[in-house]
Amino acid sequence: MDWTNPQAIGYPVLFGGVLLGSLVPLVPTGALVGAAAAIATSTDHLNLVLVLLLSTVGALVGDLATFAAGRGGAGLVSRWVTRRQTERRLNTARDQFTRRGWLLVVVGRLTPAGRIPVLLAAGALSYPWRRLLPAAVAACVLWAVAYAALGVLSGGLFDNPLVATLIAAVLVLVVTAVLALIGRHRERGQEVAAGERR
Known part of the structure; x- marks a missing residue:
């Protein structure tokens, strides 16, 4: 492998980073995808189609492994998911x-901090693989396209790949923060509504 070639470094880092971030939510995977797409748009070092493909596959493998952990470790995960929950809940x-598992999987993938709890719960609650797989594929494709679009936007606006990469990363982090704030606001509204019903 020629380590002086940006492709030799870029593609494995992108795939490995997205896979790792899909398993352990410490790596900002959206920023990785956005940065790779910005580089693909502003240079000839990376190919945008390969960026999308590797991002989607890395995310999918991570999501399927997370679901499998919920399914295979059903005892431990099930206790975690079900503790302090009534049978009715x-x-x-x-x-x-x-009724809406595919939608929960897709929304969980696109919502900051929503993916792992949804996938673990789906596994622990014995959601079928045959339903999970198409939903997970669709979710990962949408996710990769959305974050790559932010990178393409910044790469199209700035010719300098470093600037485009930094702008893509900032855009992704801002969008993620806004989505997290919207999610928290909705949760609070639901909690208030549930309290008023009691």
Whole structure:
């Protein structure tokens, strides 16, 4: 492998970073995808189609492994998911996955800090693989395209790959922060509504 070639470094770092970040939510995977897309747009070092493909596959492998951990470690994960939950709430969660599981998987992938809890819960609640797989593929494709689009935007606006990469990373972090704030606001609204119903 020629380590002086940016492709030799870029593609493995992108795939490995997205995979690792999908398993352990410490790596900012959206920023990685956005930065790679910015580089692909502003230079000839990376190919945008390969960036999308590797991002999607890395995210999918990580998501399937997370789901499998919930499914295979059903005892431990199930205790974590079900602790302090009434049987009625668990039945409601199972019913939600039965009726709208694909939507929960897609929204969980696109929501900051939503993916791992959704996938672990789906595994612990025995959501079927045959339903999870197409939902996870669709979720990962949408996720990769969304974050790559931010990178393409910054790469198209700035000719300097370093500036485009930095702007892409900042855009991704801002979008992630805004989505997290919206999610918290919605959760608070739901908690207030639930308290008023009591």
